Amino acid sequence: MKLYGIPNCSTVKKARAWLADHAHDALFHDFRKQGVDAAWLHEVVAQTGWQALVNTRGTTWRKLTDAEKAAVTDETSAIALMLAQPSVIKRPVLERDGSYHLGFTEEHYQALFGE
Numbered sequence: 202m203k204l205y206g207i208p209n210c211s212t213v214k215k216a217r218a219w220l221a222d223h224a225h226d227a228l229f230h231d232f233r234k235q236g237v238d239a240a241w242l243h244e245v246v247a248q249t250g251w252q253a254l255v256n257t258r259g260t261t262w263r264k265l266t267d268a269e270k271a272a273v274t275d276e277t278s279a280i281a282l283m284l285a286q287p288s289v290i291k292r293p294v295l296e297r298d299g300s301y302h303l304g305f306t307e308e309h310y311q312a313l314f315g316e
Contacts, residue, residue, distance in 0.1 A: 203230055204293050225314065
């Protein structure tokens with residue numbers, strides 16, 4: 202199991218705390234320090250769709266120019282943006298048993314882990 206994100210993101214902090222509090226070990230992949238791999242992005246997008254993976258509500262998206270936002274029209278352009286600016290990826294991304302889960306809510310994790 203692996204959790205992907207940025208350590209100072211409040212939602213990532215909540216997910217990490219929940220996992221620790223419920224005795225679930227997950228390796229942590231820091232997008233800023235360890236980067237983002239194109240092959241990994243293609244795999245996640247294949248499961249979740251590129252629209253769900255691009256965080257259009259975050260600061261990084263809001264700081265993009267209108268032209269940059271308008272250029273994100275398909276999987277290829279979305280992946281190019283996420284490779285260039287990993288902080289635009291919806292966080293956290295939890296990889297568990299070959300499936301990817303985006304974001305964090307206690308209810309989602311409780312259902313996912315059967316708690």
